Amino acid sequence: MIQIKIKFLILIKFLIAGIFVFLITNNYYKQKNQLNLKKKRIIKKNMIFIKGQYKSLEEFSGQRFSDESILEVNYFKKPTDPIIESNIIETFSNLPYLKTLIIEPDYDSCPSDIEFLTILISNLKKCTKLSTLSIKLGGINMSEHIEALSQGLVNLPNLSNLNLDLSYCKIEEQKISILGSQLAQCHNLSILAIDLENNFNDLSINGSNFAYNLALGISKCAKLSELTLKLGSNQLDGKAQSNICSALDNCSNLKKLRLYLCSNRIEGNGLLGYSSNIFIFPSFKSVSTLFLDFSHNSLDGQHASQFGAALSQCQNLQNLELIIRGNEIGAEGTANLAQGLAKCQNLQKLKLQIDNNKIGDDGISELANALMKLPELSDLSLLLKSNNIKDKGIANFSSKLPQFVNLKYLQLDLWYNRIGSLGAYFLGEKLKQCINFSTLILELQYNKINYEGALSLSKSLTNLTNLQYLKFDLRFSKIGYFGPSEVISTLANCQNLRILYLGFGENNIDDQEELLKRKIMRIKQLTQFELNLYDDFGEVSDDSGEEMDD
Numbered sequence: 001m002i003q004i005k006i007k008f009l010i011l012i013k014f015l016i017a018g019i020f021v022f023l024i025t026n027n028y029y030k031q032k033n034q035l036n037l038k039k040k041r042i043i044k045k046n047m048i049f050i051k052g053q054y055k056s057l058e059e060f061s062g063q064r065f066s067d068e069s070i071l072e073v074n075y076f077k078k079p080t081d082p083i084i085e086s087n088i089i090e091t092f093s094n095l096p097y098l099k100t101l102i103i104e105p106d107y108d109s110c111p112s113d114i115e116f117l118t119i120l121i122s123n124l125k126k127c128t129k130l131s132t133l134s135i136k137l138g139g140i141n142m143s144e145h146i147e148a149l150s151q152g153l154v155n156l157p158n159l160s161n162l163n164l165d166l167s168y169c170k171i172e173e174q175k176i177s178i179l180g181s182q183l184a185q186c187h188n189l190s191i192l193a194i195d196l197e198n199n200f201n202d203l204s205i206n207g208s209n210f211a212y213n214l215a216l217g218i219s220k221c222a223k224l225s226e227l228t229l230k231l232g233s234n235q236l237d238g239k240a241q242s243n244i245c246s247a248l249d250n251c252s253n254l255k256k257l258r259l260y261l262c263s264n265r266i267e268g269n270g271l272l273g274y275s276s277n278i279f280i281f282p283s284f285k286s287v288s289t290l291f292l293d294f295s296h297n298s299l300d301g302q303h304a305s306q307f308g309a310a311l312s313q314c315q316n317l318q319n320l321e322l323i324i325r326g327n328e329i330g331a332e333g334t335a336n337l338a339q340g341l342a343k344c345q346n347l348q349k350l351k352l353q354i355d356n357n358k359i360g361d362d363g364i365s366e367l368a369n370a371l372m373k374l375p376e377l378s379d380l381s382l383l384l385k386s387n388n389i390k391d392k393g394i395a396n397f398s399s400k401l402p403q404f405v406n407l408k409y410l411q412l413d414l415w416y417n418r419i420g421s422l423g424a425y426f427l428g429e430k431l432k433q434c435i436n437f438s439t440l441i442l443e444l445q446y447n448k449i450n451y452e453g454a455l456s457l458s459k460s461l462t463n464l465t466n467l468q469y470l471k472f473d474l475r476f477s478k479i480g481y482f483g484p485s486e487v488i489s490t491l492a493n494c495q496n497l498r499i500l501y502l503g504f505g506e507n508n509i510d511d512q513e514e515l516l517k518r519k520i521m522r523i524k525q526l527t528q529f530e531l532n533l534y535d536d537f538g539e540v541s542d543d544s545g546e547e548m549d550d
Contacts (some may be wrong), residue, residue: 005544007297036152052442069230072101074102089119092128095130096128097129099130101132101134102134105137105140122155123154124152124156128157131158131161133162135164138165138195144170146166147173157188160191160223162191163193167230168199169196169199176347180217183216191225191226192221192224193258194214194228197230197231197232198232200234207497209243211241211244215245217434218247220251225253226256229260230262231244232264234264235265236265237456238265240264241266242301255287256514257284260293261292262297286314288317288318290314290319291320293323295323298327299328299479300330301327304333304337307322307335308337308338308339310482311343316346319348320347321353329359330360330363331363339370342370345375347374348378349377350371351380354387354454355381356387358388361388361392364384364393365397371404377404380404380410381410382411385415385417388417388418389414394426399426401431402433406436407437410434412441412442415443416446417446419448421449422453425453428461431464432461435465437466439467440461440470442465442473444469445503448479450477458491459490461494467494467496468498468499472501485519487502497523498527500528500530502520502530503533504516504531513533
């Protein structure tokens, strides 16, 4: 009995000792593992990500990263032990095979953590094969660390693809100039994306200089072929915009440009007072893909005319998205803009967002008159919400649709206009002649289409024998209680239709939801559908909505 008690006490002793050792070891590794490191292997064919988290720096150190490997750091803390800090820096800097690195820390990081991060980045100079770097620091105060971060970029001789998110980072304008001068030394950059939105409150005095210095540094990257520059909500004036475009004139190899200047102060005489050629971009002659966002800047018809004149020089332009919503360009400005676009004879894909611009019936008519002259245009999206467009305007626009001979994709976003049943009838009569359409998006919410207009438009769509994808949104359009059921019955005759999105909300049909769904599911050719009786649709894509049973 005594021997059993002794053995039991010995067992308890060993158990307590084991727990003590475990607690010490666990605390050590908690201190040691200050980085959350993930290696992702991408199977490009199926876009499958295989993730594995390293449990120790020893396991991570010396890894041979192949071309398909990505290292992601999404959590870090500055160690309290200087020896551990030194080991982390040494390990992180000695990755000779690493080619892709993503750094995306959490938003609760303290200043000492940010300083530690910039030290890590500045010690990447031994990562000689690193070609793709993404640093996402949006929302973190980086004003005191931008110089160290910029210097770290210069140390990467093979860096060709850089994504730098510094939005909402409270960076002073002179620090952005330093960033520009350091980027000028990244001679192998071919793809660059910089997000500096919402950094400044008042740049009325020095804003143009900061913008010019940044763009000037970027322009010295001779190999740059793709640039994304986000400078929205920074109180930039017309002179700043002019300086940006003037500096980018040296980017002679630029093929893709995305320029975000929304919600600044590019307006009125402040714009034209600095330059008579404010929207003339000579360097854009080589650009094939162009995205410009000048929304909410109080631009008027004269500015729209300058846009048109500038864009008319882009003879190699194939893909254009222009966002100027929330301005005041009017019908005349729209006409002049469209005339400039008509000279881009190689344009294949065009998206115009001109919401809330008072373009009226004359504006939409002039758009059609000009755009039908684009012989290569196959993809057209017109977002024209809240523009006081009535039946006359939609009838004039529709009359030109059959002359868009190569058009296969059409999106018409006409929310909050004044289109009635007559306008819907004219639209349908001309749409049924567009037999090459494979994708059609009609967003007619908050109009007065009514029952007759909805039914006549639906019947016309059955003539589109190649139509595979249809979004037809008639919410708040007064189509009545029986309208949705009749529309579905009619659309069942679209023999090649595969994907269908329907919106009927606020037409006094709430009790019909299940009935309408069953009716849609009887359309045998459909593979996917979405029925919306209440809220807005999500973003239209081929992988949303309900799957149909075989």
